[in-house]
Amino acid sequence: MASFIYDFSLLTKPIHEALYHWLPPVWALIAEMTLIGLIFLLFYAVVGLFLVYAERKVCAFMQNRVGPNRVGPYGIFQTIADFIKLLMKELIMIKNSDKLLFNIAPFIVIIASFMAIAAIPFAKGLHAIDFDIGILYVIAVSSLGVVGVLLAGWSSNNKYSLIGAMRSGAQIVSYELSVGLSLITIVILAGTMQFSAIVEGQANGWFIFKGHIPAFIAFVLFLISSTAETNRGPFDLAEAESELTAGYHTEYSGIKFAFFFLAEYMNMFIVASIAATVFLGGWMPFHVSSWTGFNNIMDYIPPFVWYFGKTAFVIFLMMWFKWTFPRLRIDQLLTLEWKYLLPINLVNILVMAFIVLMGWHF
Amino acid sequence: MDQDKLKERITALVPEAEFEENKQFLTAFIPAGKLHTAAQNLKEAEDTAFDYLFCQTGVDMTKYLMVVYHLNSTKHGHSVVLKVKADDRVNPAIDTVCDIWRTAEFLEREIYDLLGIHFNNHPDMRRIFLDENWKGHPLRKDYKDEVNIVEL
Amino acid sequence: MKEVIHTPVKALEEEEYHINMGPQHPSTHGVLRLVVSLQGEIVKSLKPHCGYIHRGIEKMCEKDTYPQIIHLTDRMDYLSAHINNHGVCLLVEDALQIEVPERVKYIRTIIDELTRIQSHQLWWACFGMDLGGLTCFFYGLRDREKILDIFEESCGSRLLHSYYTPGGLMWDIHPNFQKSVKDFIKYFRKKIKDYDRLLSGNIIFMERTKNVGHLSKEDAISYGITGPSGRASGFSCDIRKHHPYGVYDKADFREILFTEGDTYHRYIARMDEMHESMKIIEQLIDNIPAGDFSAKMKAVIKLPAGEYYQRVETARGEMGIYCISDGNKTPYRIKFRSPNFSNLGVLDHLSRGFKIADLVAIGASLDFVIPDIDR
Numbered sequence: 001m002a003s004f005i006y007d008f009s010l011l012t013k014p015i016h017e018a019l020y021h022w023l024p025p026v027w028a029l030i031a032e033m034t035l036i037g038l039i040f041l042l043f044y045a046v047v048g049l050f051l052v053y054a055e056r057k058v059c060a061f062m063q064n065r066v067g068p069n070r071v072g073p074y075g076i077f078q079t080i081a082d083f084i085k086l087l088m089k090e091l092i093m094i095k096n097s098d099k100l101l102f103n104i105a106p107f108i109v110i111i112a113s114f115m116a117i118a119a120i121p122f123a124k125g126l127h128a129i130d131f132d133i134g135i136l137y138v139i140a141v142s143s144l145g146v147v148g149v150l151l152a153g154w155s156s157n158n159k160y161s162l163i164g165a166m167r168s169g170a171q172i173v174s175y176e177l178s179v180g181l182s183l184i185t186i187v188i189l190a191g192t193m194q195f196s197a198i199v200e201g202q203a204n205g206w207f208i209f210k211g212h213i214p215a216f217i218a219f220v221l222f223l224i225s226s227t228a229e230t231n232r233g234p235f236d237l238a239e240a241e242s243e244l245t246a247g248y249h250t251e252y253s254g255i256k257f258a259f260f261f262l263a264e265y266m267n268m269f270i271v272a273s274i275a276a277t278v279f280l281g282g283w284m285p286f287h288v289s290s291w292t293g294f295n296n297i298m299d300y301i302p303p304f305v306w307y308f309g310k311t312a313f314v315i316f317l318m319m320w321f322k323w324t325f326p327r328l329r330i331d332q333l334l335t336l337e338w339k340y341l342l343p344i345n346l347v348n349i350l351v352m353a354f355i356v357l358m359g360w361h362f
Numbered sequence: 363m364d365q366d367k368l369k370e371r372i373t374a375l376v377p378e379a380e381f382e383e384n385k386q387f388l389t390a391f392i393p394a395g396k397l398h399t400a401a402q403n404l405k406e407a408e409d410t411a412f413d414y415l416f417c418q419t420g421v422d423m424t425k426y427l428m429v430v431y432h433l434n435s436t437k438h439g440h441s442v443v444l445k446v447k448a449d450d451r452v453n454p455a456i457d458t459v460c461d462i463w464r465t466a467e468f469l470e471r472e473i474y475d476l477l478g479i480h481f482n483n484h485p486d487m488r489r490i491f492l493d494e495n496w497k498g499h500p501l502r503k504d505y506k507d508e509v510n511i512v513e514l
Numbered sequence: 515m516k517e518v519i520h521t522p523v524k525a526l527e528e529e530e531y532h533i534n535m536g537p538q539h540p541s542t543h544g545v546l547r548l549v550v551s552l553q554g555e556i557v558k559s560l561k562p563h564c565g566y567i568h569r570g571i572e573k574m575c576e577k578d579t580y581p582q583i584i585h586l587t588d589r590m591d592y593l594s595a596h597i598n599n600h601g602v603c604l605l606v607e608d609a610l611q612i613e614v615p616e617r618v619k620y621i622r623t624i625i626d627e628l629t630r631i632q633s634h635q636l637w638w639a640c641f642g643m644d645l646g647g648l649t650c651f652f653y654g655l656r657d658r659e660k661i662l663d664i665f666e667e668s669c670g671s672r673l674l675h676s677y678y679t680p681g682g683l684m685w686d687i688h689p690n691f692q693k694s695v696k697d698f699i700k701y702f703r704k705k706i707k708d709y710d711r712l713l714s715g716n717i718i719f720m721e722r723t724k725n726v727g728h729l730s731k732e733d734a735i736s737y738g739i740t741g742p743s744g745r746a747s748g749f750s751c752d753i754r755k756h757h758p759y760g761v762y763d764k765a766d767f768r769e770i771l772f773t774e775g776d777t778y779h780r781y782i783a784r785m786d787e788m789h790e791s792m793k794i795i796e797q798l799i800d801n802i803p804a805g806d807f808s809a810k811m812k813a814v815i816k817l818p819a820g821e822y823y824q825r826v827e828t829a830r831g832e833m834g835i836y837c838i839s840d841g842n843k844t845p846y847r848i849k850f851r852s853p854n855f856s857n858l859g860v861l862d863h864l865s866r867g868f869k870i871a872d873l874v875a876i877g878a879s880l881d882f883v884i885p886d887i888d889r
Contacts, residue, residue, distance in 0.1 A: 063652035159533045163555065163870070234646065234718055242541040242644045243874050324712070326719050327646025329871045330555060386823055414735050417823070417834045419849040430836070432823065432851075436735055436749065439756075465738030468859040476572070491565035491888060500573050501847075511573075 009125030036128050040117065044266060051265040052079040054312075055319055062323040089254035094156060097251070101155035106252065106259035108148030113266040115141045120273045121195050123283045123303040134195040135187060138274060139180050142229070145267065146172040149231075149238060152260070153248035164247025167330055168238035171228060174337040175235075178225035181345040185218040185352045186211070186278050199282040204289035206281035212360070214352040219279045221345055223317065226271040228333070230264065233322035237330055268318060269311065276310035283307040368442055371410060376400050382445075387432070389443040397446050398457040404433065404442070405462050411435045412442065415463035420473035422502045427454045427479055448479055458484040476501040530558050537566050541644045541874045544884030548861070548873075555869045560862045568888040575848040580606050580680055580815045583848065588674040590852060591886035593633040594828035596625050599678040601835050604759055605824035606680035607809075609817045609839070616761075617805040618682045623760035624695065624798050625665075625677070627791040631702070632661040633829035634784050634791075637881045641781065642713050644878040645722055650713055657705050664694045680815055682808025695799050699792050706788060714785065723778035727864040727876035730775060737863070738856035741831025742783040743880050747775030753827035765794045777872075780879040816843050830854055830881055854886040 019028040053068065053076060060067025068075030094102065119134045121127040131137050146169060153165020189211045190198045201207070208215050228235035239247040249260045276282055283303035287295045328336070365388045372379050372388075376396050382389040392400055404412045417432035431444040448454035458481040460466040470481045471490040478499035481487060489496065498505050536547040545566035551558040571590060575583050580602065587598035600622055607614055635658040642650020662672040667688040669677040677684050688694075713719050729739065734747040744751045752769040754762040770786045772779040817839035825834045831853030840846040857880045864880075865873045 059648075063649050064656055065652060159531065236646065237871075240646065240871070242646060243871050245539060323649050325647060326642065326713070326716060326722060327871075328718055329722055329869060331869070332718075332721055384821055386821075389821075413732075414738065416738060416740075416825075416832065417836055417849065417851040419836050419847075419851075421838060421847045421849075432834070432836070436751075463738070464733070464736040464863075465856050465859055468855060472855070489565075491568040493565075500570060 007125045008123050012125065040114070040128065044114065044117070044262075047269055048262045048265050049079045049083070051269060051315070052082070052261075054315070055265070058316065058319045059323050062320070083258060086258040087255055091256060092251070092253045094158075094251050097157045098155035101151045102251075103256075105148045105152035105155060106256045106263075108151065109145050109263040110148075110259045110266075112141060112144035112148065113263050113270060115144070116270045117266070117273075119195060120270065120277065121199055121282060122307055124199075126283075126304075127195065130194065130196050132192075132194045135183050135193045135198075135274075135278070138270075139176070139183065142267070142270060143172060143176050145263065148263075149248050152252070156248070156251040158251050160244040160246075161248050161250050164238045164240065164244045164250070167240075168231060168248060170330070171231070171235065171237060171333060174334055175225040175228040175341075178221055178337060178341045178345055179229055181342070181349060182218040182222040182225065183274070183278060185214060185345075185349050188349065188352050188356055189215065195277060195282070198278060199284050202281040202284045202287075204287055206279065206284070206286070208279045211352065212355060214348050214355065215279065217344070217348050218352070219275070221341055221348070222275055222279070223314070225337070225341060226275065227318055227321060228337075230267040230271055230318075232264065232268060233318060234325035234328055235333060236322070236327060237333060240327060242327075268315060272311045272314035272318065273307075275314045276307065280310045280314075281306070282310070364440070368410070368440060372400075372404075372442070375403055384443070387441050387443040389445060391445045391447065394446050394448060394456050397444070398459065398462075401431070401444070401459050401462050409438075410440075411437045413437070413463075415459070415465055415469075418459075418466055418469040418473070420477040420479055420501065422477060424503050427451065427477060427502075429456055429473060429479060431459070453480065454478065455480040455482055457482050460484060475499070478502065529553070535873075541877065542884070543640060543878075543882055546858075546882065546884050546887065548877075550870070550873065552870065555871075557865045557868055557870060557873050560865055560873070562858055562861060564858070564884070564888050566888065567885050569885075571889045572848060572850065575845060577844060579843050580817070580845070583845070584678065584680075585674075585676045587850070588676055589885060590850060590889055591828055591830065591833070591854065591883045592673055593636060593883055594629055594830065594833070595673065595675055596622075596629040596677065597826050597828045598833060599676060600626060600760070601824050601826040601833055603678045603680050604826065605822055605835050605837055606815060606817065608824065609820075609822050609837075610680075610815070612681055612809050612811070614682055614809050615805045615807070616803045618807060618809075619761045620798055620802045621683060621687055621807075622678060623762060623765070624795050624802075625668075626760065627794050628661050628664065628695070628698075630791045630829045631788050632658045634788050635661070637784060637829075637878075638709060638713075641878045641881075644874050645719065647713060647716075647719070650709075653705075653708060653712065657702060660698050660701065664691070664698060667691065667694060679808065679811075681811040682806070686807040692799055692802065695795060699796060699799075702788075703792065706785075709785070714782070720778065722871075722875055723781060723879070724776060726777045726868060726872045727879065728774075728776045729860065729864060731773070733860070733863065734775065737860040739831070739860055739880075740853050740856070741827070741829070741881075742770065742787055743780050743857060744831060745770055746772045746779040746783040748773040751832060753825050753832055757825060759826060761798065762794075765797050767791075767794050777875050777879040784881070814843050816841060817845070825851075828853060830883065830886070831857065850889060852886045852889060854882050854884075855889075858882065858887050 019031055023031060057067045068078035071077040071081045116138050118128040119131055119138050149168045150165045153161040186207050187193055189207055190201045192198060208219050227233045231238045249257055252260060283306050285298035285301055285306050368388050369381060372390050376392055378393050380391040404410045412433040412435050414434040414436050415431060416434050419430040421428045421430060427448040429446045434441045446456055448456055456479055458470055460470055470484055473479050474487055475489040475491050476499055530551045530553050533550050533552060534547060535550055536542040537545040547563040549561045571586050574586060584599050584602050587602055588595040591598055635654045639651045639654025665675060666672050668691050669675040729747045731748040734744045734749040740751045748771060750769060750771060755769050767790045770783045772783060819839055819841040822837045825832055833853055834851030836849040837845050838847045861877060864876050
């Protein structure tokens with residue numbers, strides 16, 4: 001039944017073999033890595049530009065505005081214009097700042113999000129690397145970004161930045177737990193940590209439907225805690241422009257600011273991708289286990305459309321939160337995690353384990 | 363309490379008080395030395411209970427400087443105006459009332475800033491609007507500023 | 515300005531450090547500077563520094579005639595411009611014992627209440643934004659625009675109107691005035707429900723504001739906190755009720771009083787005030803009597819020598835004008851008792867022991883307009 005779905009390994013395998021045929025293995029590996037790196041860089045830029053544009057349009061929609069509408073049709077080139085502007089801006093060096101840390105902080109933030117994107121399957125056979133512990137890798141790598149945030153806040157020698165960085169640190173350390181635990185709920189159901197296997201496991205129904213109520217609870221918990229982990233929405237305490245002017249990136253300008261800005265959107269994209277992959281079936285079309293005809297029709301819609309559609313849906317949810325809710329306070333943020341989300345998560349895992357043990361899932 | 367009773371009450375409290383004709387409020391001049399005790403008494407006594415200082419103004423009457431206290435009782439609804447003169451134009455000083463009405467803390471700083479009346483025992487007697495090193499006090503009638511004020 | 519501390523930040527928890535909020539800060543709503551002593555994120559004490567927009571209005575007034583002073587009062591609390599004008603007009607009219615036409619009183623009262631609504635709308639917009647709900651800002655400003663359009667139609671300007679003159683109005687209201695006001699009330703009654711849905715009932719919002727910045731009634735009176743902020747603490751200080759002017763004595767409305775006095779109730783007090791204002795306007799709008807839009811005034815207005823005090827209820831509290839006249843066409847001394855200046859005094863008292871995020875919420879709930887503080 002999955003035969004209708006195009007397997008991208010049919011495309012990548014000949015390239016891989018040809019490279020190894022023409023070049024010595026070391027050079028072939030380097031060539032492959034460079035190729036993939038370049039593709040990801042391009043992808044990264046395009047997604048970043050698109051997300052910034054989407055955010056501005058969604059935000060405008062929520063706020064009775066038109067949004068960008070001057071540069072190009074419907075303002076689609078607005079973000080490109082903005083990035084050209086940011087590129088040309090002066091990089092202001094702060095007196096008394098820790099120069100080395102100040103300069104590398106944006107790179108750490110952006111590299112962390114760059115690394116996380118490698119493990120995500122975009123379509124069947126289309127992923128940079130398919131770890132057998134993919135989920136663990138993504139959880140580990142995505143939380144590296146906080147190091148960059150902390151360094152940025154510390155090295156700026158600005159009290160607002162430092163408060164923002166400290167908030168961010170406390171926040172990510174706490175919410176990392178919930179993200180991990182809600183993913184583990186699904187790992188129990190799927191029986192694997194490999195992304196490709198998780199997606200394949202959803203061929204006869206997405207996990208959010210297969211896993212009864214615990215899977216749905218896990219999805220909601222994941223949405224909340226991942227929004228917090230990306231410093232967005234009602235959890236944007238690290239930036240909190242009405243309290244801390246701009247939080248940890250107050251002192252950054254030009255392209256370094258753009259890096260933080262881009263990383264925020266890419267983190268959102270990564271988190272949404274994980275939500276889509278783990279809970280909503282990733283590139284897997286909408287299947288109902290016994291309706292073969294229906295499933296075949298669904299298969300005609302290409303997998304990357306499914307994948308990007310689901311990701312866009314989750315991203316839209318996150319934007320919706322951001323533009324609707326007021327911001328939490330730091331102690332309420334931590335209370336929410338440690339007193340509510342974490343216990344619910346633990347109970348949820350137990351229930352899920354019990355369901356899987358009894359074989360009650362679909 | 364009506365105006366006559368208030369007048370009696372204040373006369374009993376401060377025998378030196380002089381009263382002024384005013385249609386709106388009962389107005390009493392209080393000697394500077396007795397201001398604080400009189401104010402404290404007027405606030406704390408059950409029958410007067412002037413708990414609300416709704417306006418405090420510094421005025422330069424050219425011969426002397428004057429601080430005007432507009433008091434109101436939220437309990438009884440009556441009002442009174444107290445006036446205190448500071449005869450010394452060079453180093454005018456009056457006791458603070460900001461321990462009695464907290465709102466006076468800022469109002470007195472404003473008066474100090476713009477009229478130069480020093481309030482004794484004020485916790486934070488600094489200029490509030492103007493620069494620390496500003497010369498003179500602009501609301502005084504003899505204040506001269508040839509740069510910013512254009513005389514027609 | 516010596517308080518700016520350039521030493522690098524040391525440990526967060528052990529010692530107090532200072533941050534400067536403002537004069538350029540998104541949530542001080544203007545050029546107000548707060549030097550905040552913090553321990554970690556907890557506010558230990560706070561010192562406001564004002565004067566960045568001090569224009570010496572009181573000094574300027576000593577050189578200006580009474581009709582000229584009206585134009586300066588616009589520039590103090592620019593969100594209550596009409597009400598400030600009303601104060602000066604009442605002062606002059608009472609001093610000269612001029613009976614203004616009924617029509618003028620009705621129009622002034624209606625416009626005052628519209629001013630109050632638009633001021634509260636802007637406050638609501640900013641309050642939402644200070645708490646991180648950016649969408650509120652656009653909702654509030656969208657609806658405020660409708661009132662500004664009404665003002666523009668009748669007064670000719672949108673922010674600094676100077677529409678009232680001693681004795682009456684600058685000119686008569688636009689023929690469309692009644693219709694546009696009624697349309698607006700109908701429109702806004704629907705939209706204010708959105709306000710409640712977006713913010714008032716939100717759980718995060720309630721958590722952020724309830725039991726934050728509690729002000730007792732005694733403190734409210736002692737600090738002279740008037741307006742909705744004072745009434746949320748139970749201080750009955752509505753000048754419209756206690757010393758009615760205009761035609762407030764003919765309108766049936768409620769003085770919003772709460773006893774809790776926290777940030778949430780300061781918020782609710784203002785929301786309820788918008789409802790009450792709409793009620794007042796609805797009662798008056800159909801009953802504007804015909805007649806002149808101004809009483810006969812002399813060309814040069816000279817107040818008899820003496821002292822005058824006039825209070826009006828602006829959107830932020832009690833605005834008092836104390837005027838000493840020596841019989842000339844300019845006042846000898848004029849003092850504006852601005853509600854914001856008194857409200858600023860309480861900020862230190864309210865925010866001690868709360869977090870920096872609460873300071874922003876408390877500051878927003880007191881609704882500062884900085885030009886009114888500095889004058």
